[in-house]
């Protein structure tokens with residue numbers, strides 16, 4: 709199984725990252741994607757990817773860190789992508805967040821520049837959303853984005869999900885589905901094709917139901933897979949096998965996300 713979204717570069721993993729990765733490995737979690745957040749993080753991600761063979765990385769400016777959402781940092785991102793093109797499998801985590809203390813119009817300027825970089829580099833994107841699906845879809849359509857990607861921590865309706873899938877995107881399925889109260893998302897997920905899903909934990913954040921207040925780690929991907937198998941009325945092996953294949957198709961094949969199927 710693959711954890712397609714875990715922030716293993718965050719300080720909270722500094723003391724025991726080897727242990728965290730080894731323990732996950734013992735439970736069959738064999739690959740990890742560490743998305744980017746800020747320029748400082750990019751350097752650390754490179755170090756993590758060098759230390760661990762099965763860690764993939766992406767670079768991007770995350771809307772949670774609005775101080776870093778500047779044009780000069782997008783210029784830095786361009787240099788990083790050019791310099792480390794071979795080491796990078798996506799642009800992200802990028803997106804729009806209505807709860808962040810920065811006007812959406814400003815976020816949109818930086819987001820659209822990052823989207824353009826991904827298009828130029830022929831890389832898929834890892835998209836962060838919060839009450840912004842309509843804007844994300846607007847920007848993807850405006851630049852005719854053609855390399856696909858993943859909607860991180862997907863929540864929303866079946867219709868929204870299908871719109872992304874039709875544009876070549878996969879949906880990141882994480883701890884949210886372990887909460888009974890996430891009724892709308894759980895119902896939407898039930899109706900969607902497993903061929904368009906990736907598993908993710910968002911470690912160290914988004915703890916699963918029953919683990920609130922604790923640091924989340926990639927080993928929990930096994931429980932996300934169990935919840936998903938239950939919702940889809942299938943078995944964990946099928947979930948693991950198909951989501952691994954989706955990940956490889958999206959992030960590890962040279963022609964990237966264009967093949968993400970819609971059915």
Ligand SMILES: [Zn+2]
Nearest residue numbers: 713743801910
């Ligand atoms: Zn994240």
